[in-house]
Amino acid sequence: LQRYSQENLAENTKPFKEQDAWEEHQMGKAALKYGSENKKQISNNYQFVFEDQIDFIDPSVIDGDKFDHQEMVIEKKTSKSVLEILQDERKTLPIYLYRDELLRAVENHQVLVIVGETGSGKTTQVPQYLHEAGYTKRGKVGCTQPRRVAAMSVAARVSQEMGVKIGREVGYSIRFEDNTSEKTVVEYMTDGMLLRNIISQPNLSSYSVIMVDEAHERTLSTDILLGLLKDLIKYRPDPKVLISSATLDAEKLSNYFDLAPIFKIPGRRYPVEVHYTTVPESEYIDAAIVTVLQIHVTQAPGDILVFLTGQEEIETTKEILNHRIRGLGGKIAELIICPLYANLPIELQTKIFEPTPEGARKVVLATNIAETSLTIDGIKYVVDPGFVKVKSYNPSTEVESLLVSPISKALANQRAGRSGRTGPGKCFRLYTLDSYQMEMDDNTVPEIQRTNLANVVLILKSLGIDDLVNFDFIDPPAAESLIKALELLFALGALNKFGELTKVGRRMAEFPLDPMLSKMIIASDKYRCSDEIITIAAMLSVGNSIFYRPKEKQVHADNARMNFHSGNVGDHIALLRVYNSWRECNYSKQWCYDNYVQVRSMKRARDIRDQLERLLKRVEIEIASNVNDLNAINKAITSGFFPHSARLQKDGSYLTIKHPQTARIHPSSGLAQVLPRPRWVIYHELVLTTKGYMRQVTELKPELHIITS
Ligand code: CDP
Ligand code: MG
DSSP: OHHHHHHHHHHHHHHHHHHHHHHHHHHHHHHHHTTTGGGGGOTTTTHOTTTOOOOBOHHHHSSOOOOOOOOOOOOOOOSSSSSHHHHHHHHSGGGGGGHHHHHHHHHHHEEEEEEETTTSSSSHHHHHHHHTGGGGSSSEEEEEEESSHHHHHHHHHHHHTTTTOOOEEEEEEETTEEOOOOOOOEEEEEHHHHHHHHHTTTTTTEEEEETTTTTGGOOOOHHHHHHHHHHHHHOSSOOOEEEESSSHHHHHHHHHHHSSSSSEEEOOOOOOOEEEEEEEEEEEEHHHHHHHHHHHHHHSSOEEEEEEEEEHHHHHHHHHHHHEEEEEEEOOOEEEEEEEEETOOHHHHHHHHHHTTTTTTTEEEEEEEEHOOOOOOTTTEEEOOEEEEEEEEEETEEEEEEEEEOOOOHHOOOHHHSSSSOOOOOESSSSSIIIIIIIOSOOOOEEEESSSHHHHHHHHHHHHHOOOOOOOSSSSOOHHHHHHHHHHHHHHTTTTTTTTBOOOHHHTTTSSHHHHHHHEEEEEEETTTTHHHHHHHHHHHHHSSBHHHHHGGHHHHHHHHTTTTTTOOOOHHHHHHHHHHHHTTTOOHHHHHTTOOOOHHHHHHHHHHHHHHHHHHHOOOOOOOOTTTTTHHHHHHHHHGGGGEEEEEEEEEEESSSSEEEEEEESSSSSOOOSSOOOOOEOOOOOESSSSEEEEEEEOTTTTOOOOO
């Protein structure tokens, strides 16, 4: 056990030639970027700029090996092609020194746990090494990522490094988007995608290597995949299984795979000074903005990474920051603001990786994507408000909610470490040392213990895994969550009273959707409205980003939106009308602008719809259109969403029926202002913030919508 880690460790502690060379190179790179010449940009305007400065207490230093920082100058070589430059860059990554040793370890073991600091090259290099060593002659190298953005951006990077077009030899597949071809040998995909692939390909026979990357994130799909792979290797001795993780929890992963060896890639981390605020910050966004500006005008060159909780928060912060900078009217050096979140269009994603121009500074406003999945070079300062948006699920009320919660100590340290990759860094924590020590948990709870399991149970059942209680989970879910999932699937008709998968269940499992949505689609066959229902399913899957509402034109935008609601048909039918009108106008962009509808969301809905249409063929449902029979459409919706019904109360609020919970119709719903309020409604989702809000609501008419299943 851990032979490799010991060997690595030994090598890491004795200084040896290549490592020094590597360090020199890294420092050379750092010196190029943070060269001494552009210090002039630091003005001393800042006293009158920020009266609301934030006080940080004296720093503590974490993690760094001690070393002398010397500035080195290396000559820029310009005669090289992009491919050559990228090849050189590959050789500067920490993992490069261990290439051969790693390949030997893979050769000798079926399962290997690979551990290495974020940015050491695991994700981008390991699949390439395996390809170069010939593994791809026997099958693809598949590498899973917990996040879509990471899968796409890493595939883009690796295809550049290999000098091929993305989608050919190197591709990615994420839900509703398959960017691979017959030529693909290295495939990046979301963990959820590989999980779905197992349904159609239980042996995963087209893969020679499966790399479960970012395993420390412990997403639901990763956990289930690990369980299935553990089982798979019992009867398929050939595929290699690599599990890679950013230091945390490696032993646990190794133990789970019957003491699989751990291969450690020694990282080089530079010291990071950690500053805490002296008093708790009540407004962390504001505190983050002030801190960014403080860093910008007082600190040496180097880019800034700010961790925020979601898209909306990031966009708001960007706006305020821009506004503040404009207010300073050219008195400070250029600050380039780059947002980074899951739904960011790909063209903007690449901007993040572009080197910062001389004299300017980049500030990346990111969600937790930037914690481990994506590494941005040149970050020297991290601003950490200490929050993350996490999904939590309460099995007794069956309500799932996304809540902004404090991060764990492990994540706080991971975030801080992002500043010390290419040189010494600084991390500004917008919380006190006390709250770090006393209030933060050590580790994050794995997703399997805080989520709704209906989808996963359906997948496992369709793989023939019936005994879920004895399934070998790394960390088992709460029994109550499992029972609720079984109950729901039974109510939807996916399982029979013995808990066995029914024909309906088997067909539902074909759809990469929540079971209630899949059921709605299966039911549409009976009501002859599959055409409309897959449109509605696609529009619902896009999320709440169909309409936009610019500040200066809110009234116009609201009027445009309400046009689709005429007759108070409910939000589902309104979504259908939006899509159909767009389709009638030949999917026109202008139509979207005129109606305050987001082009990008509509395109995505169209892609999803196309896929659902293909899946309909797989389950042998004919495309049938019944656009004028709103009752038929509502019946199909009800077949899937009856567990989400709610009844009007005297005070105008609603009570959900299954686990009584007070909720209101979300203000964005077309039914929000309708009086008298409908007596019964069904909703797509319940959002819990301070109050419960139902989103995407349709009136339920019990006398009309009686369904039989
Ligand atoms: O997986 P791990 O965190 O060990 O490292 P990686 O993601 O393979 O990153 C290795 C290097 O590739 C880093 O220096 C990144 O900056 C770079 N990279 C990039 O430039 N663009 C990407 N889309 C992904 C990685
Ligand atoms: Mg990685």
